[in-house]
Amino acid sequence: MKPADNLWQECYRLLKPFRLQVLSSAILGIIGGLSTTALLATINRAMNNSQGSDYNTLLLLFAGLCLTVLLASTLSNLIVNHAGQRMVMAMRQRLARQILLAPIEQLERFRHHRLIPILVQDVNIVSDFTLNIAPLIVAVTISLGCFAYLGYLSWQMLLVTLAIAVIGSAAQWVAYRFGSRYQNEARDGHDDLQRHYQALSNGAKELRIQRQRRHHMFEQNIKGATARICRANIRAATIFISAETFGSTLFFFVIGAALVYQTLWPSIDNTMLGGFVLVMLYMRAPLSQILNILPNISRAQVAFERITELSQQFQSPEPHLLSPDIAKTHNNDPCRNSAHFSQFQTLQLDHLQYRFPVIEGSTPFALGPISLTINASDIVFIVGENGCGKTTLIKLLLGLYTPQQGRILLDGKPVDNASQDDYRQLFTTIFSDYHLFEELIQGHDHLPEQALAYLQRMDIAHKVGIRDGAFTTTDLSTGQRKRLALVNAWLEDRDILVFDEWAADQDPAFRRVFYTEFLPDLKQLGKTIIVISHDDRYFNVADKLVQLAGGKIVENVVAV
Numbered sequence: 001m002k003p004a005d006n007l008w009q010e011c012y013r014l015l016k017p018f019r020l021q022v023l024s025s026a027i028l029g030i031i032g033g034l035s036t037t038a039l040l041a042t043i044n045r046a047m048n049n050s051q052g053s054d055y056n057t058l059l060l061l062f063a064g065l066c067l068t069v070l071l072a073s074t075l076s077n078l079i080v081n082h083a084g085q086r087m088v089m090a091m092r093q094r095l096a097r098q099i100l101l102a103p104i105e106q107l108e109r110f111r112h113h114r115l116i117p118i119l120v121q122d123v124n125i126v127s128d129f130t131l132n133i134a135p136l137i138v139a140v141t142i143s144l145g146c147f148a149y150l151g152y153l154s155w156q157m158l159l160v161t162l163a164i165a166v167i168g169s170a171a172q173w174v175a176y177r178f179g180s181r182y183q184n185e186a187r188d189g190h191d192d193l194q195r196h197y198q199a200l201s202n203g204a205k206e207l208r209i210q211r212q213r214r215h216h217m218f219e220q221n222i223k224g225a226t227a228r229i230c231r232a233n234i235r236a237a238t239i240f241i242s243a244e245t246f247g248s249t250l251f252f253f254v255i256g257a258a259l260v261y262q263t264l265w266p267s268i269d270n271t272m273l274g275g276f277v278l279v280m281l282y283m284r285a286p287l288s289q290i291l292n293i294l295p296n297i298s299r300a301q302v303a304f305e306r307i308t309e310l311s312q313q314f315q316s317p318e319p320h321l322l323s324p325d326i327a328k329t330h331n332n333d334p335c336r337n338s339a340h341f342s343q344f345q346t347l348q349l350d351h352l353q354y355r356f357p358v359i360e361g362s363t364p365f366a367l368g369p370i371s372l373t374i375n376a377s378d379i380v381f382i383v384g385e386n387g388c389g390k391t392t393l394i395k396l397l398l399g400l401y402t403p404q405q406g407r408i409l410l411d412g413k414p415v416d417n418a419s420q421d422d423y424r425q426l427f428t429t430i431f432s433d434y435h436l437f438e439e440l441i442q443g444h445d446h447l448p449e450q451a452l453a454y455l456q457r458m459d460i461a462h463k464v465g466i467r468d469g470a471f472t473t474t475d476l477s478t479g480q481r482k483r484l485a486l487v488n489a490w491l492e493d494r495d496i497l498v499f500d501e502w503a504a505d506q507d508p509a510f511r512r513v514f515y516t517e518f519l520p521d522l523k524q525l526g527k528t529i530i531v532i533s534h535d536d537r538y539f540n541v542a543d544k545l546v547q548l549a550g551g552k553i554v555e556n557v558v559a560v
C-alpha cells in the first residue's frame with residue numbers, strides 16, 4: 001500500500017466517529033466559500049453598476065453575504081476544531097493503549113528514543129493537520145467558486161486561468177514529492193536527536209567526567225543531528241517556498257495577460273475585465289493558503305507513517321488486557337488477584353524455548369529447552385554467569401515473552417493467551433531495572449499501619465512515608481529504592497515473589513537480613529519465592545537451586 005493511501009485511510013478511520021461534525025463543517029465551509037464568491041460578484045456588480053441594479057438591493061445582498069461568510073466560516077472552523085481535538089485525544093489514548101498491550105519483546109525492540117517522538121511530535125503534527133481541514137475546505141470552495149465566476153465572466157479567460165492552474169499544480173506536485181523526501185529525512189534526524197538527548201540526560205555524570213566523550217557527544221552527535229534536521233528542513237522549505245513563489249508569479253502573469261488582452265481589444269467589457277482582476281487578486285489568498293497547507297499534508301503523511309508503523313508492530317495477542325471486566329475483577333479484590341489461580345500447588349515450565357531475533361553480525365541468544373517444576377512455598381534460586389539467560393527465563397516464566405516452543409502449566413493446566421493475564425497476577429517482580437511507581441494501588445483501607453511496619457522493617461520509615469495512596473518520595477539511594485520496591489511487593493501480597501538480583505545493591509548486613517530473615521518469613525507466609533542471585537554464600541537458603549549456563553539448565557538441585 002502506498003504511503004499516501006495510508007494517510008487518507010488512517011484519516012478516514014480517525015475521522016469516522018466524528019463524521020457528522022466533519023460533514024457539517026465541510027457543508028458550512030462550502031457555504032462560506034460559495035458566499036465569498038457571490039460576495040466578489042456583488043462587489044464587482046456594485047463597482048460597475050452598468051446593469052442599473054438597485055443600490056439598496058446590492059447593499060442588502062452584500063450585508064447578507066458578509067454575515068453568511070462570517071457565520072459559516074467561523075462555525076465550520078469551530079466544529080472541525082472540536083472534532084479535531086477529540087480525534088487527537090482518541091489517537092493519543094489509542095497509542096497509549098497499544099503500548100500498554102504491546103508484546104514486551106516488541107516494546108524492547110522499538111526503543112524509547114523512537115517511541116517518544118511518535119507520541120509527542122507526530123501526534124502534534126497530525127493535530128495541526130486536522131485543524132487545517134476546515135480552512136482547506138473553505139479555501140478549495142472559494143477557489144472553485146472563483147473559477148466558476150471566471151467562467152461566467154469569460155470562458156476564454158477561464159481557459160487561460162485553468163491552463164495556468166494546471167502548470168502551477170504540476171509545480172506543486174513536484175515540490176510535494178521532493179519536499180516530503182526532505183521532511184522524512186528531518187523526521188529521521190529527530191529520532192537521532194531524541195536518542196542523543198536521552199544520553200545527555202541519562203549519562204550526564206559520565207559525560208561530565210569523560211572529556212573526550214563529552215566533546216564527541218556535542219561536536220559529532222548533537223551538532224550532527226541538529227545540522228541534519230536543519231539542512232533537511234531548509235531544503236524542504238526552499239522547495240515549498242519556491243513552488244509557492246512560482247504559483248504567485250503565474251497569477252500576476254495571468255493578470256498581465258488580461259491587461260494585454262484589453263490593450264489589444266479595447267472594446268472588451270470593463271465589468272468583465274474588472275471582475276476578472278478582482279477575482280484573480282482575491283483568489284491568491286485561498287490558493288496560497290492551499291499551497292501553505294500542502295507541506296503540512298506531507299508532514300502529516302510522514303507522521304502517519306510512523307504512527308502506523310508503531311501500530312503495526314504493537315499488534316497484541318492479548319487485546320483484552322484493558323477490558324473493563326478485568327479492571328472490575330481486580331478492583332473488587334485488589335490484593336488477591338485472579339482468585340481462581342491463587343493457592344496453586346505446582347508451576348511447571350515444559351520444554352520452554354525462546355530465541356531472540358537475529359541481529360546482523362551476532363548470533364542471537366537462545367534459551368532452552370527448559371523444563372522445571374516449582375512447588376508452592378518453595379524458595380528457588382536461579383543462578384549462573386552473566387548473560388546465561390536468567391532474566392530471560394524470568395520473563396518467560398512471567399509470560400512477558402512468548403516462547404517459540406513449550407508451555408507453562410499451572411497445576412497441570414496450560415496457561416494460554418486468555419488466562420495469561422490472570423496467571424501474571426500471581427506474581428510480584430522486582431527486576432534489576434525495575435520501575436518504582438509512586439502510587440500504591442492496593443486496597444487503601446488497611447494500608448497505612450501495615451505499610452509503616454514494612455517501612456520500619458526496611459529501615460526507611462524515617463525517609464519515606466505514605467500519603468494519599470502514594471509514597472511521599474522516591475528520591476532515595478539505589479539500595480533504599482530497592483527496599484521501597486520490596487515494601488511495595490509486600491503490600492501487593494501476591495502468591496509468587498520474584499527478585500532479580502535484589503540484594504546486589506544492599507549493604508552486607510541488610511543482604512544477610514534479606515536472605516536469612518525476609519525470605520524465610522515470606523516462605524512462612526506461604527509465598528513462593530524465585531530469586532536470581534550471585535550471592536553463593538546464601539545459596540543454602542534455597543529449597544531448589546537451578547543453575548543455568550548458555551541458556552540451558554546444567555544443574556537442578558533440590559536441597560535436603
Ligand SMILES: Nc1ncnc2c1ncn2[C@@H]1O[C@H](COP(=O)(O)OP(=O)(O)OP(=O)(O)O)[C@@H](O)[C@H]1O
Binds near residue numbers: 356357365390391
Ligand atoms: N532484548 C534483547 N535482544 C536480544 N538479545 C538479548 C536481549 N536481552 C537479552 N539478550 C541476550 O540474552 C542473553 C541473556 O540475557 P539475560 O539478561 O537473560 O542474562 P542474565 O543471565 O540475566 O545476565 P546477568 O546476570 O548479567 O543479569 C544475553 O546474552 C543478552 O545479550
